[in-house]
Amino acid sequence: MDDNILSVNHIGKSFGGIKALDRVCLNVKKGEIHCLAGENGCGKSTLIKIVSGVYQADEGEIVIDGKCYEKIKPVEAIDAGIQVIYQDFALFPNLTVMENLALNSEIASKVRLLSYKKMKSTARQALEKINVEIDLKKKVGELPVADKQLVAIARALMSNAKLIIMDEPTSALTKKEVANLIQLIFKLKEQGISILFVSHKLDEVFEISDQITILRNGKNIISCAAKNLNKNQFSFYMTGREFKESTDSLSNADYSKKVMEVKGLSKTGNYENISFSLYKGEILGITGQLGCGRTELALTLFGLMEKTEGSIEIEGKETKIKNVRDAKREGIAYVPEDRLTEGLFLPKSIKLNSTVTRLKEISRWPGRIDYKKMDQETDLWIEKLSTAAGDKENPVSTLSGGNQQKIVLAKWLSRTPKILILNGPTFGVDIGAKYDIYQLLRQYAAEGMSIIVASDDLNEVTSLCNRILVMKGGQIKGMFQGEELREKNLQQEIM
Structure with a gap:
């Protein structure tokens, strides 16, 4: 039985003759925290968009939980358990926390009239899954960044996520908020949910990652267990350069x-x-x-x-x-x-x-x-x-x-x-x-x-x-x- 929740096999993608991805491979195991790293422009975002169905690959295949896709649509990716939390969280800032969490399920059930009581219960249950309390009546646009992120994670879990892709999730968080997010990621791992963590912050990468895959110029450079890399090697594989600290x-x-x-x-x-x-x-x-x-x-x-x-x-x-x-x-x-x-x-x-x-x-x-x-x-x-x-x-x-x-x-x-x-x-x-x-x-x-x-x-x-x-x-x-x-x-x- 395949223990990978996601296998990306020899994916290629070009834009206007420029090769964004060149036969890239990526394997994420079930219940694994996997870091996808690389400098800006290395192809990370393109790869994420192909996995989630936003872009279509020119070549290669995607295997999600044993099912093979040459081309995948966003709705198919979601149905297969793929959820992406982008840096802007893709939430509706003018709607309440409750509405952001519960509207999708209400619409999917094709009800004619929305039930406030049912929506409140659905939203509360979603937040309870990650053990957080946020005012359901508050508009998402008024929330601090850390709470917006928690709402996005709770919404992802409502869709029975098997793999959550987090794109630079700590870029706008305080040290305390980062620590809280890391603890939540570990809890998701304990529940068997895989995390693909996109980051280039060395301390965070080595604190949470089981596996690391590094891209450079749209190509695979290395994929290995985090314990087999040190920070200097990580920096070298990302950039192709050796850095010496200077004071x-x-x-x-x-x-x-x-x-x-x-x-x-x-x-x-x-x-x-x-x-x-x-x-x-x-x-x-x-x-x-x-x-x-x-x-x-x-x-x-x-x-x-x-x-x-x-x-x-x-x-x-x-x-x-x-x-x-x-x-x-x-x-x-x-x-x-x-x-x-x-x-x-x-x-x-x-x-x-x-x-x-x-x-x-x-x-x-x-x-x-x-x-x-x-x-x-x-x-x-x-x-x-x-x-x-x-x-x-x-x-x-x-x-x-x-x-x-x-x-x-x-x-x-x-x-x-x-x-x-x-x-x-x-x-x-x-x-x-x-x-x-x-x-x-x-x-x-x-x-x-x-x-x-x-x-x-x-x-x-x-x-x-x-x-x-x-x-x-x-x-x-x-x-x-x-x-x-x-x-x-x-x-x-x-x-």
Whole structure:
């Protein structure tokens, strides 16, 4: 008897002559937690969409619980027990938790009139399956991300899921929420449900995975038991590159030259009485759980949020930063956490996005852009940041997450800022791009740029930063540097 719930055999898929998947194979056993990993653009999403029937493969076959499919439709995949939880969860934000959980079963039963009592009972039973309590009357759009994910998992189980595919399920969760999700995944495994876990976060992958399959450039690279891989091997198989940890920037901060001083900064309802200094060539980390106030603080320093009280000094002179124009004038740049909605003009070209902050400088006179200069500057930064951009006339939306983030960096680094503020600088980017961004930040710090990194990724801030401020409940609760810069110390302060 076949112990695989899913077998993907020699699947091929091309888009416009470009090979997205090249005879890819994948086997997921019943009751197994299997990690599917690879850099952005390696073919993970395409493979998931083929398994779930969204795309049709050009070649190969899919076997689900012993039944073979050359072509599979979404309804067939669901009937076979395949459920996919995408990053956007595919829920209806304007409907209640109860409606999101119970409407499908009500519609399937072809009733003429919906029964509120029956829908409530169905929804409650769905949540009881994963042992969580969520207000059934609350609209899904009002829920925190972690609760939306739980609703999506509960809905998947209502359809008698045998294999749940989770696409980057922890990308927007706090450390505590990640821990809770991992425990839930283990419970699903105990019930015999298989999990295909799509991720490139090393700690999570090795904590939960039984088996790991890695793709690169649309091809199988390796599939083996998680215990047979270490983190360095995992990174190498994903990228084809060997990474060496560097702490070069840690010795470059000049503590005799204060670039920024924040005194008693407060924003009612977000943070209060924040004071710290930033020095020339320093990388300063600000960390804490979601809602601690670090993002609002970063927005205030860049003029996107107005402070209630306190002061900001730049090189010893008190400065009024009421808007982005003021911040830019003082040599401050800001890279937002959500590059898609805040950092890029997605339909516009790579060229425009990489030069948009310098249109005045590359114009012959107001309203007349010097396109030759624009091309030269774009080429310069694409090369400088090792960006895999292809045709710079293409929309920036065509790039992978890591390369999009490099374009956001390029548009601000091109202004040679005195102070660079980054909010979650490697959020949603893969290992290779993350390494490149870290090296880039270390390089600019070594050249004298002062950098603030606001992030909840403790590995990120401990490996990058000279000093780290820990925020909790809108206040600074501790400062760590030197030998104190350890994840364990930060975790104790944050919790």
